[in-house]
Amino acid sequence: MTEKLLSPLRTRPWPERWLTRVLGAGVATAAYVVCVPSGSVPVPVPTADEAFGGGGLVLAVILVLLAGYFGRRDDLAWPLLLVAVPPAVQMYVSFESEQPLAWAFATLVIAAGALVAATVGRCFRPRGVEDSIDGVLCAAASSGAGSVGAGRAVPRAPG
Numbered sequence: 001m002t003e004k005l006l007s008p009l010r011t012r013p014w015p016e017r018w019l020t021r022v023l024g025a026g027v028a029t030a031a032y033v034v035c036v037p038s039g040s041v042p043v044p045v046p047t048a049d050e051a052f053g054g055g056g057l058v059l060a061v062i063l064v065l066l067a068g069y070f071g072r073r074d075d076l077a078w079p080l081l082l083v084a085v086p087p088a089v090q091m092y093v094s095f096e097s098e099q100p101l102a103w104a105f106a107t108l109v110i111a112a113g114a115l116v117a118a119t120v121g122r123c124f125r126p127r128g129v130e131d132s133i134d135g136v137l138c139a140a141a142s143s144g145a146g147s148v149g150a151g152r153a154v155p156r157a158p159g
Contacts, residue, residue: 008125009074024070024082028063032087035059063087063110064117071118072125079118084111 009017035055063083070079088107095103 006073009078021070021074021078021082024066025086027066028083029086029090031059031062031066032090035062059087060113064113067114067117068121071121076115076118076122079114079121080111083118084114 009020012020035058037055067079067083070082084107087110088103091103091106
């Protein structure tokens with residue numbers, strides 16, 4: 001069961017792959033509907049008469065975990081489409097073009113968070129599964145040094 005939940009989606013049959021993606025988009029949609037009251041901004045906007053509730057924070061945690069999960073299992077563009085797009089579309093519809101700057105800012109924050117979480121999730125893939133560039137990025141991050149070749153001896157040409 002764990003192998004099915006954590007294996008790369010490109011190795012799974014297409015009905016399972018697409019069902020997983022649709023369920024992920026559904027979870028992102030449901031998280032927005034549950035965590036953000038209708039017509040409100042999910043980012044803290046300082047006003048004197050309203051206090052910011054924990055709904056935006058819960059939404060952020062759910063979306064980050066979901067993006068990390070899909071980042072580990074799928075290609076890098078899918079978490080952006082599955083995690084960031086459904087809340088952005090719901091915000092656009094609920095704001096009714098009254099707050100375009102708040103919508104743009106919230107969409108940018110959600111998309112950036114989804115990409116960062118997906119990239120971190122890709123570092124937790126098994127080594128035999130990752131793409132060639134992922135190995136370079138994750139090796140540099142895990143070595144603690146700033147360069148990819150840190151800790152390796154580079155042979156010099158005689159002379």
